[in-house]
Amino acid sequence: MEKHINVPLSKEDIEALRAGDYVYLTGTIYTARDAAHKRMQEALDAGEKLPVDVNGNVIYYMGPSPAREGRPIGSAGPTTASRMDKYTPALLDLGMSGMIGKGRRSAAVKDAVVRNGAIYFAAVGGAGALLSKSIVSSEIVAYEDLGTEAIRKLTVKNFPVIVCMDRKGNDLYETAAKEYQGE
Amino acid sequence: MRTIQVTDVTDAIREMCIEANHQLSPDMRRVFESACRSEKSPLGKQILEQLSDNLKIAEQDMIPICQDTGMAVVFIEIGQEVHFEGGSLEDAINEGIRRGYVDGYLRKSVVKDPLIRENTKDNTPGVIHYKIVPGDKVKITVAPKGFGSENMSRVFMLKPADGIEGVKNAILTAVKDAGPNACPPMVVGVGVGGTFEKCALMAKQALTRPAGVHSEIPYVKEMEEELLTRINRTGIGPGGLGGTTTALAVNINTYPTHIAGLPVAVNICCHVNRHAVREL
Numbered sequence: 001m002e003k004h005i006n007v008p009l010s011k012e013d014i015e016a017l018r019a020g021d022y023v024y025l026t027g028t029i030y031t032a033r034d035a036a037h038k039r040m041q042e043a044l045d046a047g048e049k050l051p052v053d054v055n056g057n058v059i060y061y062m063g064p065s066p067a068r069e070g071r072p073i074g075s076a077g078p079t080t081a082s083r084m085d086k087y088t089p090a091l092l093d094l095g096m097s098g099m100i101g102k103g104r105r106s107a108a109v110k111d112a113v114v115r116n117g118a119i120y121f122a123a124v125g126g127a128g129a130l131l132s133k134s135i136v137s138s139e140i141v142a143y144e145d146l147g148t149e150a151i152r153k154l155t156v157k158n159f160p161v162i163v164c165m166d167r168k169g170n171d172l173y174e175t176a177a178k179e180y181q182g183e
Numbered sequence: 184m185r186t187i188q189v190t191d192v193t194d195a196i197r198e199m200c201i202e203a204n205h206q207l208s209p210d211m212r213r214v215f216e217s218a219c220r221s222e223k224s225p226l227g228k229q230i231l232e233q234l235s236d237n238l239k240i241a242e243q244d245m246i247p248i249c250q251d252t253g254m255a256v257v258f259i260e261i262g263q264e265v266h267f268e269g270g271s272l273e274d275a276i277n278e279g280i281r282r283g284y285v286d287g288y289l290r291k292s293v294v295k296d297p298l299i300r301e302n303t304k305d306n307t308p309g310v311i312h313y314k315i316v317p318g319d320k321v322k323i324t325v326a327p328k329g330f331g332s333e334n335m336s337r338v339f340m341l342k343p344a345d346g347i348e349g350v351k352n353a354i355l356t357a358v359k360d361a362g363p364n365a366c367p368p369m370v371v372g373v374g375v376g377g378t379f380e381k382c383a384l385m386a387k388q389a390l391t392r393p394a395g396v397h398s399e400i401p402y403v404k405e406m407e408e409e410l411l412t413r414i415n416r417t418g419i420g421p422g423g424l425g426g427t428t429t430a431l432a433v434n435i436n437t438y439p440t441h442i443a444g445l446p447v448a449v450n451i452c453c454h455v456n457r458h459a460v461r462e463l
Binding site: 020022035062063064065066067068074075076077079080082102103104122124125126127128129130131132133146147148149160162164172173175176177178179180181182 | 223224226227229230233234236237238240241244245246247248249250251252288289290291292300302304331334362363364366416417418419420422423424425426427453454455
């Protein structure tokens with residue numbers, strides 16, 4: 001099913017999404033990948049505030065290539081989500097409503113998705129040039145010294161994703177491959 | 184004796200880094216287009232169409248095909264009649280990588296130390312493999328390697344008794360474990376034989392063999408064809424979201440090995456499988 005929804009996500013939108021839905025996102029999301037997650041975890045361990053409020057927000061696991069002059073961003077596709085699994089349950093428990101990445105997640109992440117009523121989207125891996133066309137603006141908001149791994153605030157318009165794990169824990173990666181096995 | 188200026192090596196590598204990151208090589212384009220026609224899953228077809236549009240945008244607008252523009256792997260075959268002039272060859276290769284990644288707006292993805300992890304900010308150093316060959320030519324292959332798929336690669340130290348079935352199972356295991364993480368449809372490079380490090384290097388080299396060109400050894404060619412069919416029956420599909428296109432090519436290289444061993448390395452690459460080749 002194809003849907004157009006706004007980000008940050010509303011609770012009603014999350015509830016209506018099912019694994020396998022093809023969704024176009026419009027609004028504001030944040031980027032964070034390996035090094036930014038490590039720093040956020042260190043901040044939490046030290047009892048400090050996070051540089052961005054994850055509550056209610058969607059995090060995109062992405063580190064772009066540099067933007068050419070006059071463009072908001074370079075190539076901007078998803079990175080493998082499982083490298084963030086170690087840090088993800090804590091962020092979901094703080095209210096992070098969704099993630100965009102690619103690939104399988106751990107059982108602990110699935111539990112935290114279900115516990116918090118969150119959602120995991122996949123963007124198509126290897127489509128960074130195409131996906132960059134749905135990013136209207138990009139601004140570094142934290143950890144600038146990390147270069148491509150800095151946290152960015154992105155404005156997106158009709159950014160294409162697929163629901164891979166819905167709030168009930170239904171996992172498209174588990175079901176989809178079975179359908180075409182042996183063909 | 185033929186003299187080659189190292190600055191010519193720098194210039195060639197700079198251009199190849201930019202080219203490989205923006206344009207799919209002709210061999211990959213052929214197998215990719217064929218997959219777009221044969222995919223049976225509607226969602227799989229939609230994903231392949233997205234990837235196809237992505238390739239057009241990358242080339243027209245000079246946006247890298249993927250934001251992970253890789254760690255630069257360089258194979259350089261040097262004719263033994265060649266003399267390099269103008270400085271260190273290794274420095275010249277790294278200077279080519281530096282200029283390619285800075286001038287070409289490519290992502291700087293290399294950290295100086297694997298545990299301290301400070302970005303070198305110019306994507307150097309590359310990983311360089313030298314080979315001395317007869318003649319007076321220099322053949323350079325630049326193969327920028329993304330780590331979504333690199334992380335899913337494996338080495339298996341099998342026993343001779345495991346035989347050909349053991350090798351096939353090892354390859355299938357690596358592909359199934361990689362699944363959606365390696366940006367399928369993938370290209371599977373395999374090294375069989377040699378030693379621990381030799382089989383890994385052969386697996387990487389196998390990825391630079393043009394897709395669709397099979398091994399000259401008849402039983403290896405058969406194995407490549409059989410494995411491609413079996414991998415495409417796993418159902419993993421484009422993007423790992425189900426379908427009949429999981430791999431575009433399986434390339435296997437072999438080498439003599441020890442009476443006690445059967446090393447197998449599986450180097451997995453995404454559908455882009457970047458490689459640019461040039462001869463000086």
